[in-house]
Amino acid sequence: MSEEGSGATGEQIDQAEVTRLAHDLRLACMRVSRRVRFEASSDLAPHQFSALGRLEQRARTLTELAECERISVPSMSRTVAALVDRGVVARAADPSDGRAVVLSITADGVRLLEVERAQRDAWMARQLEELDAADHTVLARATQILERVMAQ
């Protein structure tokens, strides 16, 4: 679009620069991720957090949930058992298949996710508060690009 002010489209980024960008961006993202998990985490373990988030999207069977998280069914069975014990996930019989168990998030589970996410977001927001509006704009645009790339 504009090649004067933004300085974005006028230049041709070559392969070496893409490689360098890939390296630097990857490190930056991994550093953010690591610090969020280390400095903003609470008492919900990462794998529990992830599984609970899947059930927030919709109820799933154990096998579906294991496939989502790319772990074995027995492993997910343990994880789910812990979440059920904690009262954030409920088991229910599948009316159409006596073997299957439908797992769903409870109201407590939804609240727990909200608290967890709020803590993580609050930590991230504190980091961003030190930036100015121009930086915020760049990051907002970059976020949209990353969302587009990662959706594939």
Place this chain on the structure above:
Amino acid sequence: MSEEGSGATGEQIDQAEVTRLAHDLRLACMRVSRRVRFEASSDLAPHQFSALGRLEQRARTLTELAECERISVPSMSRTVAALVDRGVVARAADPSDGRAVVLSITADGVRLLEVERAQRDAWMARQLEELDAADHTVLARATQILERVMAQ
């Protein structure tokens, strides 16, 4: 939204928008990090990769290394033992302190890190290749901002 070239400084981003950006950017970074680890990883476990990277910066004692990685000394002792068995870390006596052990990366360790990083960078680069130069520029700027923020 940009009246002049950069289009960044003219707008005032309010608190709610910072919170939203924090949320979206955090998720994007965590998604990148997760996919890099899942889809570009090799046979070096994440904690081993991390510890080896610390030793690439400089030689450290076990206690120093444990503090870097924020795990206990006994845990790091196990991790280091595995890396030593693999031949990518070397133990050496500290001439100034008979209790301490100086850990350093070996030539094989440096090569292993190079391979690991190349795989991760290559995965990331493949994702970025689908973007145009304007997107690359935005991401490069965002990377610099994130590096600045995360350095604190």
Place this chain on the structure above:
DNA sequence: TATTGTTATACTCTATAACTATA
């Protein structure tokens, strides 16, 4: 007595294999 590092033991999350119940 304090510090560095290892070993002993236990808990969690992962896996595969064996098992029960249902389709």
Place this chain on the structure above:
DNA sequence: TATAGTTATAGAGTATAACAATA
């Protein structure tokens, strides 16, 4: 016979506690 899920057992990685060697 095949599928959904649980339980048995084992292998990592984490922890704390106890220990050895050194400062």
